[in-house]
Amino acid sequence: MSATAIEKEIPSEPLLTTPSPIESPEPELRNSVEWSDSIVSHLKELAHHWELLQLTTQRELKIRYKQTALGAVWAVLQPLSLMLVFGIFFSYFAGMKGDTGMPYALFSYTGLLSWTFFSTALSFAIPSLITNSYVITKIYFPREIVPLSCVLAAFVDFLIAAVIFVGLLLFYHDQVTINFNVLWVVPLMIIQLCFTIGVSFFLSAFTVLYRDVRYAMPLVIQVWMFATPILYSASKVKEKSEVLYTAYMTLNPMAVIIDSYRKCIIQGLTPDLKFIGIAAVISILLLLASYKYFKHLEREFADLV
Amino acid sequence: MSIVVLDKVSKKYRLSRLGSKSIREELGRMMNNLKPSSRGQAGSDEFYAVKEVDLAVKRGETIGFIGPNGSGKSTLLKLLARIIYPSEGKIMVGGSVASLIEVGAGFHPELTGRENIFLYGSIMGMKKAEVAKKFDRIVEFSEMEKFIDTPVKRYSSGMYVRLGFAVAAHINPAVLLVDEVLAVGDANFQSKCQQRIEQLRRGGMTIAFVSHDMPAVERLCDRVVFISKGQIKAVGKPQDVISIYYNEVLFAKKSSTGLAQNNTGLAIESQTSLYGQNAEILSVKFFNGDGQETDTISTGDKLTARIHYRTYTQIEDPVFELLFYSPDDRLYTHLTTAINGTNIDSLPDEGIVEFDCSEFGLTPGIYKTDAIFSQRGSVAPYDLKPRQYILKVLPGKSVRGMFYNPQQWRLLPPAETISVQSADSNFG
Numbered sequence: 001m002s003a004t005a006i007e008k009e010i011p012s013e014p015l016l017t018t019p020s021p022i023e024s025p026e027p028e029l030r031n032s033v034e035w036s037d038s039i040v041s042h043l044k045e046l047a048h049h050w051e052l053l054q055l056t057t058q059r060e061l062k063i064r065y066k067q068t069a070l071g072a073v074w075a076v077l078q079p080l081s082l083m084l085v086f087g088i089f090f091s092y093f094a095g096m097k098g099d100t101g102m103p104y105a106l107f108s109y110t111g112l113l114s115w116t117f118f119s120t121a122l123s124f125a126i127p128s129l130i131t132n133s134y135v136i137t138k139i140y141f142p143r144e145i146v147p148l149s150c151v152l153a154a155f156v157d158f159l160i161a162a163v164i165f166v167g168l169l170l171f172y173h174d175q176v177t178i179n180f181n182v183l184w185v186v187p188l189m190i191i192q193l194c195f196t197i198g199v200s201f202f203l204s205a206f207t208v209l210y211r212d213v214r215y216a217m218p219l220v221i222q223v224w225m226f227a228t229p230i231l232y233s234a235s236k237v238k239e240k241s242e243v244l245y246t247a248y249m250t251l252n253p254m255a256v257i258i259d260s261y262r263k264c265i266i267q268g269l270t271p272d273l274k275f276i277g278i279a280a281v282i283s284i285l286l287l288l289a290s291y292k293y294f295k296h297l298e299r300e301f302a303d304l305v
Numbered sequence: 306m307s308i309v310v311l312d313k314v315s316k317k318y319r320l321s322r323l324g325s326k327s328i329r330e331e332l333g334r335m336m337n338n339l340k341p342s343s344r345g346q347a348g349s350d351e352f353y354a355v356k357e358v359d360l361a362v363k364r365g366e367t368i369g370f371i372g373p374n375g376s377g378k379s380t381l382l383k384l385l386a387r388i389i390y391p392s393e394g395k396i397m398v399g400g401s402v403a404s405l406i407e408v409g410a411g412f413h414p415e416l417t418g419r420e421n422i423f424l425y426g427s428i429m430g431m432k433k434a435e436v437a438k439k440f441d442r443i444v445e446f447s448e449m450e451k452f453i454d455t456p457v458k459r460y461s462s463g464m465y466v467r468l469g470f471a472v473a474a475h476i477n478p479a480v481l482l483v484d485e486v487l488a489v490g491d492a493n494f495q496s497k498c499q500q501r502i503e504q505l506r507r508g509g510m511t512i513a514f515v516s517h518d519m520p521a522v523e524r525l526c527d528r529v530v531f532i533s534k535g536q537i538k539a540v541g542k543p544q545d546v547i548s549i550y551y552n553e554v555l556f557a558k559k560s561s562t563g564l565a566q567n568n569t570g571l572a573i574e575s576q577t578s579l580y581g582q583n584a585e586i587l588s589v590k591f592f593n594g595d596g597q598e599t600d601t602i603s604t605g606d607k608l609t610a611r612i613h614y615r616t617y618t619q620i621e622d623p624v625f626e627l628l629f630y631s632p633d634d635r636l637y638t639h640l641t642t643a644i645n646g647t648n649i650d651s652l653p654d655e656g657i658v659e660f661d662c663s664e665f666g667l668t669p670g671i672y673k674t675d676a677i678f679s680q681r682g683s684v685a686p687y688d689l690k691p692r693q694y695i696l697k698v699l700p701g702k703s704v705r706g707m708f709y710n711p712q713q714w715r716l717l718p719p720a721e722t723i724s725v726q727s728a729d730s731n732f733g
Contacts, residue, residue, distance in 0.1 A: 052427040059424060063415040066456075138410035139428050140387040140402070299390035302383070303318070 039288065042295050045142050053145050060153035075157035076164055079112040086231055099233045102266055103172045110266065111230030111258050113161055118196055118254060119221050121154035125200035126217055129208050133305035143298045147204040151197050177268030184264035184271055191280050192257050198286035201294040208297065208304050227252060234259040253279035308511050309362040309385060309480060314394035316380055320350040354380040356535040367512040369526035369543065371550050377535040378515045382406065382482050385513060400479025403429050408469035414458035418449055418468055421457050425472045439475045447471035467494055474501045481505065483514035519547055519669065524705055548700045551669055584616040584687035589676045589694045603701025604709045608665035614678055615655045623649055625658045626677040630692060631670055638667065643681060664711040669700045
């Protein structure tokens, strides 16, 4: 066989391009067990996976409404239908009233809108580590992305459903006072996000250890809903007892958040800063503590889910 | 320079605490622990999946992990991938790690192929822009152009795996962990996968992989680690470690395979009780190059096999055959007196037929042998001993490829080279 014939047998061109050698010439060895023990390094790693968080949030939204005829309309339909039901039964039949001078539809929708965000986020985030066990046991990535994307997806739903809220504001424009106090919405939303993420981190990690949480949660959410001024006014609690009201607003950040939304958007009042301060402190401390707890338990997730 | 260092790494599981429990069970356990009688058992249900493993992987090295099922290979890979955390010891990694523990594990069935490429790439640590840049190449590699906008749940399992591997093969981590995923898709795609791994290797990537496919381990790895019961038994050159592995693990199982084989033998015999009526195979024995009886040789060694037979009637035009099967029952080679002109005219009532080969070509493994004694052209043999005789082959002269060929090489003298070329050009 001639030399040229031999050459022909060697594939003249590789099918694929060979990847360039790894960039950094002398990488530093890092201890993968201890390299992330502070919140700062956790956050750095999370920031590094920012795009993954975006993609998983998109995925959450996409799969939730894929193959549904109404799609994202469901995000609106849930608080809207509850508002109609409660409007008919509680307001029309039972004669229940919201805050003075506030149309009941607008009053209850404010509460239902922010509550739906909270409860949807929890109901998706809490079992999320278990439902995603197929990835968790196969590939490493910061696990907080899983519950976090559930909360963010619920937040997007919340923003979509807020369109109806704006519609209601326009419809009842003569009974609504809009002024600079509306800007309180931004810190309130941040507090609510922190609180929701904090609860989600804690309970989703805890669920991995004890599956009981999954079954207890629907009940807890329902009881919590009644302990929050969604269908009734927080002022009703204040009328009964000042002490009870203080306890009520101190222990339940959701009560403060919903009550404040109404005050600052619909009534144009400055919300009660004392309670907002307490809610903010609780939410941030909860978020930090539960994040720490989550990252601590994270090491065992793949063994337990 | 090391890129991965394991320092006394152990992974311990408490058998009774595998999986999560309900609070009630946990309370029950706590109450039990309070009783003095049940104390002190704590250590008994501990199980080390990986125990005190020390290992340093060099940059750019391809390292293979072999061992029997449940030996802790995959656990070790999961530890490296940070999927699970060691109970004791330290793992140091210098750079990003991507794991192919299960191809396509990050896919979501509801999303399309296109969406999943981005999601999976991102889970594996690629940036969106990077995936976008490599998107066309990934799709081309997977051969899935037509179905890229179809939800993954409509894919066949082969398509699923192809897309998964295509994405994974285009990430560029410092360390790539591969667990038994080379055997995906059809033969064509498999060779493409292996080619790609080979390319990544040459590109300077550090690769750690777990496999039971010894020829692949032999071909791809620079170094092999043999793990048994969570501990490293041997580290070194592929050929050396693989032969230690064969010796310790496969051959230790002799008694159990022998039993299974006897069972099948019996079953066949009872169905075909006619075997052995007119003639019988009494034994088959193997001999090595020194003429000693043995059941173990190395690839490329001299092998002699002797079939001891006895006849009860007049036998005309007899044929003797030996068939070698791998443990998964694939026929590897067929030796017969029928096709290489060996005619035995007159057969004594009892005697020995000898097969002789100066360089036996089977690659390492355990082979079970059928011995057949029949008349040329007849359908029913006089005697058939199915999977009765065991021959073990250790790595020897060569272990790459499917079989070994005896070979002669020489450098042609210059004068001869010219004459060959001119002869060629006559035809050209």
